[in-house]
Amino acid sequence: MIKHIILTAIIAIPNLLNGQSLSDLYKKVSPSVVVIQTEEGVEDLDGHVNYQGSQGSGVLISSQGEILTAAHVVNNAEHITVIFHDGKKFPAKVVRLATVADVALIKLVYFENHYPAAELGDSDLVDIGDDVFVIGAPFGLKHSLSRGIISGKGVEKTRMEGFTFAEFFQTDAAINHGNSGGPMFNMNGEVIGLVSSIISESGGFDGIGFSATINVTKQLVIDSDKRRWTGINGVLVDRELAKLLNVPQPGGILIQSVVPLSPAFMADLKGGNVPFNNGDEEIIIGGDIILEVNDIPIVSEENIIAFFKSIFLMSEEERNTFKLKTLRAGKMQEVMLRFPTEQ
Template sequence: MKHLLIVVVLSLPSVIFGQTLSKLYKKVSPSVVVIETKEKIENINGQVSYMGSQGSGVLISDQGEILTAAHVVNNAENITVIFHDGQKFPAKIVRLATVADVALIKLIHFSNNYPPVELGDSDRVDVGDDIFIIGAPFGIEYSLSKGIISGKSVEKTRMEGFTFAEFFQTDAAINHGNSGGPMFNMKGEVIGLVSSIVSESGGFDGIGFAATINVTKQLVVESDRRRWTGINGVLVDRELARLLNVPQAGGILIQSVVALSPAYMADLNGGNVPFYRNDEEISIGGDIILAVNDIPIVSEENIIAFFKSIYLMEKEERSSFKLKILRGGKVKEVIMRFPD
């Protein structure tokens, strides 16, 4: 009898945890959404096709604002948000920070029938804390996984007080389709957004990452200084600049431009010629951005200087940027304007 009592007592915490998790899931899952996107793909012959993909997100306001991962929506020409009851709404990108892989999108039409989540304080999260994740891995909608915080990493720029990116590491199961989904603490508060996994098998190998909610708020929720351009680009280093005959030591090679985005309206062009470098495929033939507002894009220091200048601008000054681009061997200037 004594041994039986010990077994029962030892099993109680897991039972209580399971009951708590079940209640929390029922409470917060109506705020979790599935995000379907369509991206235009153009090949070297100019033939156009569309590729569909799926991710996750979470409703954070009664104005229809949703947080997700930047890579889920960055190249999307069409974004559809699906709630747990099957209702679908079109959405648009409001702000996006690729460096931290976070984005804020907003529903174009919203009936305000769904509860927004509460955002927690990721600075108060410790390694070993219990967490759970809701998302759509492999298209399996509203799937729940649980785990712990395994670690925390911070990437800072040389700009004083400015954090480029901050991520939680977790052992909670994360797979394709989970991207952008919320990571919750055991109070039902969002403390992170699922970003990526480290995998040798292509599936989940026990190491996943989520952008912390505090940095997410800093970059795309509370700040109006982040602008979505509609550009998918890669940084040009000195070697690539030499191969592409770029008249300076660096730049941004435009891979693709989203239709009706600020970059599209500025008549910027992406590439459609595949080029392999260090086993990585990039597209060449598109415009190369040489400078933004007369700040040359030749080094990390210059890019940081540009972002720093944005934070010093008045709102009216941030309504447009002057770009110097290389197109067909010739340098020209264009103006990229942003809607209010």
């Protein structure tokens, strides 16, 4: 009987330690997790602009006020507000963004440097079955904690010279609306991923969530200064859609919307305002269609890869200006897309 009690106690000790460890980790890292509120101006058919608000999560990664989040949280935002755990709010702007992996780097316009920055881990060391936890604001519930494991790991097929477009962890840690952009931590309290999306038949969490790995995030928006935020929300035009829209080539990028005061806005690029059902997907037509970037036609995935390769061969000065050929109301035009020297 005594042996049984001792054995039960020994078995229970690791569970208590693990619970305490997670509690301690949460207290340590949660002050670096932020809520991100955005406002997007949406033009209706009468030309009136209505503002729509949305919310996501993010994580502070530097003493300069740099924050990682999901690209879809901030890509179309006209106004971005970051809220810390103590309720203080700061305006922010997009610095770099990669929609292909759904990751973005934003920076506070001004910053009181007394919040701890999170430590970034090495997602290449993560194995399926590893314990992880996620902190975010699901349904507006700020600094909510959920725990799970790494259920899988996926890499996009498209690669170029060792450069991975996208890499995701699959997890069963509970993820819901508002978690997007929030950090996924390992049990050392290091960020190994950014929450991106879920697969759901119910509309809520069904046990399958995804986060972009931190190593690809570093590659795309932290360590690289080669990517620029344009302020364009666009969709790739395939051959069938090109025929429907009378595009004089088998592809392009249809601009859905343009963020005010963004580089695309300054270049006078226009978004659409007419809803259109393209199969199972609703898109917005009537906006400019980008046909070429720096004389590289946008007609296939291969051409897009060629364009990205060209960026990595450019000088810093060359990367600040891009020549676009666009189609607007059936007429060709050329515009120069210029970026500030420092974003």
